[in-house]
Amino acid sequence: MTLQADNVQSTLQEIESREAEFWDTATSHLTDDDLQTEKVNPDQDALDRSRVALLGRLVGKRVLDVGCGSGLWSVFMASKGAEVWAVDISPQSVALTKRRAELNGVSTNINAAVMSAVEMDFPSGFFDLVHGQDIIHHLDATSFGKEVARVLKPTGRAVFSENCANNPLLMFARNNLCGRWGIPKWSSDDEYPLTRARLAQFGRFFKHTDVEYPSFLFFHYLNAKFFRYESDLVNRLVGGADRAIWAYLPFLRQYSYRQIICCRNPLLLPKDEPTEANPDGVAPHGEKGFLVALIALLALGVILWRLKPGEPAGHATRIDERSE
Numbered sequence: 423m424t425l426q427a428d429n430v431q432s433t434l435q436e437i438e439s440r441e442a443e444f445w446d447t448a449t450s451h452l453t454d455d456d457l458q459t460e461k462v463n464p465d466q467d468a469l470d471r472s473r474v475a476l477l478g479r480l481v482g483k484r485v486l487d488v489g490c491g492s493g494l495w496s497v498f499m500a501s502k503g504a505e506v507w508a509v510d511i512s513p514q515s516v517a518l519t520k521r522r523a524e525l526n527g528v529s530t531n532i533n534a535a536v537m538s539a540v541e542m543d544f545p546s547g548f549f550d551l552v553h554g555q556d557i558i559h560h561l562d563a564t565s566f567g568k569e570v571a572r573v574l575k576p577t578g579r580a581v582f583s584e585n586c587a588n589n590p591l592l593m594f595a596r597n598n599l600c601g602r603w604g605i606p607k608w609s610s611d612d613e614y615p616l617t618r619a620r621l622a623q624f625g626r627f628f629k630h631t632d633v634e635y636p637s638f639l640f641f642h643y644l645n646a647k648f649f650r651y652e653s654d655l656v657n658r659l660v661g662g663a664d665r666a667i668w669a670y671l672p673f674l675r676q677y678s679y680r681q682i683i684c685c686r687n688p689l690l691l692p693k694d695e696p697t698e699a700n701p702d703g704v705a706p707h708g709e710k711g712f713l714v715a716l717i718a719l720l721a722l723g724v725i726l727w728r729l730k731p732g733e734p735a736g737h738a739t740r741i742d743e744r745s746e
């Protein structure tokens with residue numbers, strides 16, 4: 423039993439040291455110029471706008487930015503009057519957060535430290551708000567959910583921007599194509615896009631968990647991976663296609679690659695204890711809806727392609743007949 427517990431602990435340490443090394447390297451190219459010019463952009467970006475709205479008024483709030491990276495959101499929240507505590511497992515990321523705070527004149531409002539997100543050095547009920555971008559999917563969702571619920575005040579909330587594993591086509595591309603044939607892979611080996619089951623494990627530690635899809639990002643990522651935004655025409659086409667799907671086919675929004683999560687009212691005892699029959703403690707959720715919708719869309723596309731506006735269905739046949 424003890425041996426097993428030791429093994430689990432050493433595995434967690436190994437994962438954390440691999441993550442620290444990966445993110446130390448991934449952020450090493452950032453210059454002072456990057457740290458000064460890169461900004462959160464709620465006016466242009468629907469994901470940023472939705473997150474800013476969920477964070478609410480920040481003046482005087484004690485906020486934790488967990489997995490802060492190079493501190494983009496820590497600095498944004500500090501500039502809106504929050505007292506920010508920023509933590510990350512990567513020493514280089516924490517150093518960059520401090521530097522970004524200095525360059526943007528908010529270093530007195532930010533305390534940044536190297537710390538594990540699943541075992542934080544803060545007292546229980548310390549924070550009004552927890553914020554995180556792309557962090558849940560790097561961690562064990564149960565340990566992290568428990569820790570976030572612990573450090574939040576009973577009336578507190580946690581707001582996350584995360585990737586999303588709901589779209590089977592994107593997951594197929596990620597699992598089989600990225601990192602091969604010159605297609606870039608940006609992720610570390612220890613992360614996987616956030617599945618519904620893992621989000622539910624995290625959400626068991628909160629009374630309410632809401633998910634939003636403020637924009638539909640699907641073709642955008644295919645473009646990033648396969649064309650690297652190099653063609654203006656492709657950029658415009660994919661932007662239009664994603665926006666049209668978000669606007670006219672709202673049932674497909676859940677298959678976007680990005681999601682915004684808001685968890686409210688932390689619980690001392692998690693709800694829906696997992697059982698042997700259901701180890702995740704959540705209803706199994708297939709993605710059949712996506713495939714049915716995709717087939718329906720393809721069928722609709724074929725019908726529209728065959729039927730030109732203002733012409734009867736037999737038009738093509740009649741042209742063939744005339745030319746014979």
Ligand SMILES: C[S@@+](CC[C@H](N)C(=O)[O-])C[C@H]1O[C@@H](n2cnc3c(N)ncnc32)[C@H](O)[C@@H]1O
Nearest residue numbers: 441445489490491510511512538539555556560
């Ligand atoms: C995808 S990056 C996101 C960084 C930042 N939030 C952003 O959006 O720019 C994931 C971050 O999580 C951090 N991380 C990974 N595992 C962690 C852990 N166990 N504790 C704290 N931070 C961790 C990594 O070092 C990295 O900075």
